[in-house]
Amino acid sequence: MIRWRSIITGILCGIVFESILSAPSQGFYLVSIILVSMLYTALPLTKKFLNIGIAWLCGVSFMSIWALLLADGHIFSFNYFVHLIIIITFCSIIIYVADSKK
């Protein structure tokens, strides 16, 4: 069963972050957050915290790879890595809470 609640929450979170923060590339935040929400919904594990954990890891990896491509071959700064982790963690918590609420 598709859990639309978490997907819609992810899309909304993505739109909000995309419009508030100045993304280095169009869709940088939106696509990554949608990816996290879709993976969370798609993953088959029965423990939800494992699903969100894996989705979080994939989201951070995806954003990091995209950031590496944008940084012209340089490794992005540590501050920026922390920034990515904060954004993905924040959205993962929102998606998890929105999905678990009855």
Added chain:
Amino acid sequence: MVFIIHQNRRFFVWLRWTFLLFFVLIFFILDGPSLIVRGSIMISKTFSFSNTENTVSSAKIVALQAKIIDLEIEQERLKALLGNTERFNKIIPANISFSGGYLFSDSIVIDRGEMNGVAINDYVVTQDGIFIGSITRLEAYWSRAIPFTQLGHKTIVRGGQNKEIIFEVSGIGGGEAAVDLPVGMNIKTGDIFWSGEHPNFIIGIVDSIDASPAKQIQTVYFRPPIAFKFLISVNIHKKNI
């Protein structure tokens, strides 16, 4: 058992559609049609047997851009000498509404907008003459500036005793920028660099240099002299007068 797959067939159908949707989204967000055209050009260049005389290197482009900027500055100076002092009134003082530090946001929100005469691409500079970045989003009563250290943002800088060294730095986010330069260039930690477009504004200092003896290229890391998150007020300099 944790690893139980529910409704096997439905799961794979759902996964397939998710990936399809994801790739379609990526294609359009990364400007897919443009990528195809650029890819085609790259392939045609690779297999082309024509002479490469017409190929202009990026270094030449940077040098030409610097030359244009020099000419524009000279033109402004001549205008000022002839009595056109309009440019001196084109500084708009503004307060920082939201900087967010580097951890939450890499951009700066300013409390002056279109109604105050701010325009897109205007320069944001501190009161001490340190270049921050340029305006990228404009609303009626506020605007947003991105610092030159934003991830992937390219900026031309000048260095050296007579500001004769010109190159392009690339932002790596979190208040840092980097550039790959030949080892032979005389650049040390702590050297000051200026904006390429406005040589009066300091853009940053050399924070560290990553040079391995085996390589001919060194990576130079820049950092602005002031952390943007501590800024309270700035000046907006008009780009187009």
